Amino acid sequence: MRVNICGVKIDNYSFNEVVKRIVDHTITGVVPAYVVTPNAQHVLTLQRDTYFRNIYKDAFLAVPDGVSLLWSAKFLKTPLNGRVNGTDLFEELSAVAEKKGLKVFLLGGRPGAAEAAKRTLQARHPDLKIVGTHCPPYGFESQPQQLALINSKIKAVAPDILFVGLGAPKQEKWIYENYLELGVPVSLGIGVSFELVADMVQRAPSWMQKWGLEWLFRLIVEPKRLWKRYIMGNPQFMWLVIQQKLGFRKLA
Numbered sequence: 001m002r003v004n005i006c007g008v009k010i011d012n013y014s015f016n017e018v019v020k021r022i023v024d025h026t027i028t029g030v031v032p033a034y035v036v037t038p039n040a041q042h043v044l045t046l047q048r049d050t051y052f053r054n055i056y057k058d059a060f061l062a063v064p065d066g067v068s069l070l071w072s073a074k075f076l077k078t079p080l081n082g083r084v085n086g087t088d089l090f091e092e093l094s095a096v097a098e099k100k101g102l103k104v105f106l107l108g109g110r111p112g113a114a115e116a117a118k119r120t121l122q123a124r125h126p127d128l129k130i131v132g133t134h135c136p137p138y139g140f141e142s143q144p145q146q147l148a149l150i151n152s153k154i155k156a157v158a159p160d161i162l163f164v165g166l167g168a169p170k171q172e173k174w175i176y177e178n179y180l181e182l183g184v185p186v187s188l189g190i191g192v193s194f195e196l197v198a199d200m201v202q203r204a205p206s207w208m209q210k211w212g213l214e215w216l217f218r219l220i221v222e223p224k225r226l227w228k229r230y231i232m233g234n235p236q237f238m239w240l241v242i243q244q245k246l247g248f249r250k251l252a
Contacts, residue, residue, distance in 0.1 A: 039066025109194035116198035
């Protein structure tokens with residue numbers, strides 16, 4: 001079952017169910033697939049970006065990364081079965097990958113982030129097979145040589161799971177344009193998760209995560225980068241949800 005929030009269809013699975021579905025597809029899936037992790041910012045972008053909407057429609061899973069989606073779903077009387085935070089998903093899938101002998105590749109993040117995340121994860125999971133990392137330069141998406149280099153690196157090591165931290169919607173667009181050629185069973189866009197796991201960016205205390213205030217903590221830590229997303233974006237998202245509740249919006 002999928003829950004429709006402002007025209008975005010979100011899979012209604014628990015965190016553990018999402019992990020299981022991804023791992024099962026990684027092991028048994030014949031056709032490569034990808035996972036998207038919607039939040040309020042994604043929903044706003046999807047209202048105006050037709051290409052991004054097509055990417056969402058073809059996703060294997062669309063899981064609620066943002067706590068605002070849980071609140072909205074409850075407000076709309078179509079509750080979701082818990083949050084599936086991208087960073088938590090990255091860490092849990094890495095732990096399961098160690099147990100299952102699955103290979104992973106880390107693409108993106110700021111310079112040094114993927115390597116730092118690799119060191120952190122392998123300290124926790126000594127047998128985890130991180131078969132490659134790569135941090136592409138700024139503007140790589142318009143540089144054919146860089147795009148070819150990325151694909152060759154990934155195909156050479158044939159990972160089972162590809163984690164992509166390029167920020168939305170860049171990471172989703174890159175995955176969509178390359179996942180079939182790469183042949184990786186499952187690719188996931190996970191934003192700043194490399195930096196968070198490596199402690200390059202501080203994560204909110206657990207009590208703030210529990211109460212859905214992680215966005216506020218991130219705003220305090222990185223106000224210049226995130227003020228527009230949260231101060232301007234959150235009210236816009238709330239208005240879209242209210243319009244849906246009142247029946248003013250035609251849903252896709």
